[in-house]
Amino acid sequence: MDSWVRFNAQSQAKERVIRAAQYACTLLGYTLQKGGAAAELRKTVSQLEAHMSLSRKLLRLGNSVEALEAAKRAIHLSDSVLRLCLTISHLNRAMYFACDNVLWAGKTGLVSKLDQHKWSQRSFRYYLFALILNLTRDVYELRLLIECEARSRAARSPPSPSPTLPADHSLSPSTPDMLAWLRRQLHLLVTVLYSNPPLLLDLLKNSCDIFIPLDRLGIYPTGQGFVGACGLASSVLSILTMVHPWLKLKP
Template sequence: MASKSSMSSDILGNLVKFNSQTAGREKLLRLVQYGTRMLWALMEKYSHEKEVVFRLKNLEYTFSTARKLFRFGRSLDVFYSALSTINIPDQILRITITFSRINLALYLLADHVLWLGQAGIANVSKDKWSKLSNRFWLYSLVMNLVRDMYEILTLLQIQGSQTCAVSVSSVFPYARSSWSVLLQALLNWMIYHRSVTVELIKNGCDFWIPLTNLKIVKFSPATVGILGVLSSLAGILQLINVSYKLSPS
C-alpha cells in the first residue's frame, strides 16, 4: 500500500511540476491546438456541421496565437543555450545540437515577428515570415533527426552489453525464423532505449508539419493534426519524465 501511495505521490508531483512550467503549459496548448485541427478536419470531411467546424477552426487559431505569446522572447534563451553546446566533445553531437538550436532560435524569432503582426503591433508579411519560420523549423528538425540516427547507430555498435535487454546480435538470428519475433525483439529494444525512441517519434512526426506548411508535401489537415498530437504527447512525456529525454538535449 505504501509503495502505491508513493507512486501516486510521485505521479502527482510530476504533474504539478509539469503544469507549473511555462514549457509544460505551452506543450498542453500545442496538444489541444493540433487535436482541434484533427477534429475539425475529420468533421469537415465526414460531417455537415459547418458551424461547429468554423468554431473549431477559430479555436485552433486562438490556441496557436496563445502559444506564440507563451514563446515570445524564448528565441534569445535558445540562442544563448547554443553557446554551451559548442564545447560538447563528440563532434557529431556538437554540430547537430548546436545547429539545431541556432535554427530553432531563428524559427522562434520569425515566430515572434508573426505574433507582432497578428497582434497588430507591426505591419508584416504573414506569408513571407511564415515561410521563413517553417524553413528554420525544418532545418532544426533535420539536425535533430541526424542526431537521432547517430544515437541509434552508436547504440547498435555497442557489443556485449550486460545491461541491454535485447542485444543487436540477438535480433538478426530471429529474422531467419520469424518476422513477428524480429518485430518483438525490435520493440523490446525500442522500449529499453526509450529516450531515443521518444525523441525519434517526436522529431519524425514534427518533420512533416513544416514540409506540409511549405507545400513540399501535401498532407491533409487531419494527418497534420494527428502528427502534431503524437509529437506533442512525446514532448509532454519528456517534460514529465527526464528519462525519456536524450542527454545532452
C-alpha cells in the first residue's frame, strides 16, 4: 500500500498510465486490423489512442523546466562520461518536451496553421538523440560493472599457469578458446545484470523506446504492432520504477 501511495503522489504517474493505455490501443488497433475487425471498431480504437496522446501532451506541459533542472544537476557529476551523456540527454529531453508543447497547442487550436508533421518529426529527433545518449550511459555503466566483477573474480581465484606454446603455434586464438572466452563474458554479463536490477530495467526500457522514434522518423520502420508492443513494455517498466523507487537507475 505504501508503494501505491508513493506512486500515486508523483506527477508523472498519470502520464505513464495513459502512455501504457495509448500504446495498448496502438497494439490493439494493429491486432484488429490483422484480424479483419469492423472498420467502425478500428476507428473507435484509433480515436481513443489520439485522445490519450493529446491528454499526455497536456500532462507534459512544463516538463521542459524539469528536464533543464535535471541537466543542471547532471553537469556537476564527477564522472566525465556520465556528466556528458546525462547533461546532453536532459537538454534534448527539454527540447523534445518543448516541441511536444507546441504540438499540443497546434492540436488544440491555440496555434493556427501549425505544420504538425514538421514539429512532430523535430520532436522525435530530439527524443531519439536523448535515447541514444541514455543507452550509451547504460552500456558505459554496464562495462564498468563487468570490469569490476572480472577483477573481483580474478582476485578470488588463484592464477593458472600459462601453457607453453610450440614454436610454430599460431598467435590467433583457436575456436575452443574463443568459445570459452565468449561463455565467460556472457556469464559476467548475466551476473552483473542480475545483481543490478535498476540498470537492467533502464537498459530494457531504453531499448524498447528507441524503436518508437526510429519508426516515426522512417529510419527503421517496424510497424504499428511492434511499436505498440515496445511502447507498452517500456511504459510498464517505467511504472514499475515509480512503484518501487529503488529500481530507478541513479543518478
